Amino acid sequence: MSDCPFCGIVAGEIPGRIVGENDHAVAFLDANPMAPGHTLVVPREHRERLADATSEETQAVFALLHELAPKIETAVDAEGATVGLNDGSVAGQEVPHVHAHVIPRFPDDDGGPIHVAAGSRPELSDAELDEIAAAIGDD
Numbered sequence: 001m002s003d004c005p006f007c008g009i010v011a012g013e014i015p016g017r018i019v020g021e022n023d024h025a026v027a028f029l030d031a032n033p034m035a036p037g038h039t040l041v042v043p044r045e046h047r048e049r050l051a052d053a054t055s056e057e058t059q060a061v062f063a064l065l066h067e068l069a070p071k072i073e074t075a076v077d078a079e080g081a082t083v084g085l086n087d088g089s090v091a092g093q094e095v096p097h098v099h100a101h102v103i104p105r106f107p108d109d110d111g112g113p114i115h116v117a118a119g120s121r122p123e124l125s126d127a128e129l130d131e132i133a134a135a136i137g138d139d
């Protein structure tokens with residue numbers, strides 16, 4: 001996609017601090033980091049939503065996350081990392097090219113668990129949970 005910044009970084013047409021890559025995914029530092037070492041991992045191909053990426057691409061993205069997360073933590077002396085992606089604009093996705101964030105975490109960094117991204121917790125009955133599970137699953 002010609003005006004996508006992440007396609008531009010993958011193609012080497014716009015600057016990016018690339019920290020790792022494999023056949024189907026590339027990792028580079030976030031240009032406006034939430035923490036030192038904040039890294040984005042993207043499929044090489046332009047895919048807007050997670051469901052648009054192929055199984056091979058999603059495996060490549062996760063393989064790169066698995067390889068880099070400990071290296072990132074060591075590089076910036078972090079004690080852990082929050083790993084996740086904003087899938088869709090309602091979830092906060094601003095760049096329409098799938099990207100997983102690795103955000104190194106430090107004691108007293110004022111962050112929280114990934115749960116805070118979803119806002120308040122809904123009250124769901126057992127029947128509602130059963131219905132949702134059935135709707136997602138095969139049965």
Ligand code: AMP
Nearest residue numbers: 005029030031032033086092093094095
């Ligand atoms: P999201 O809200 O999940 O779409 O996050 C988009 C992320 O991309 C933000 O953290 C931005 O700082 C980052 N970002 C946007 N443009 C660039 C760029 N050219 N190079 C590196 N990171 C970028």
Ligand code: ZN
Nearest residue numbers: 004007046097
């Ligand atoms: Zn793109």
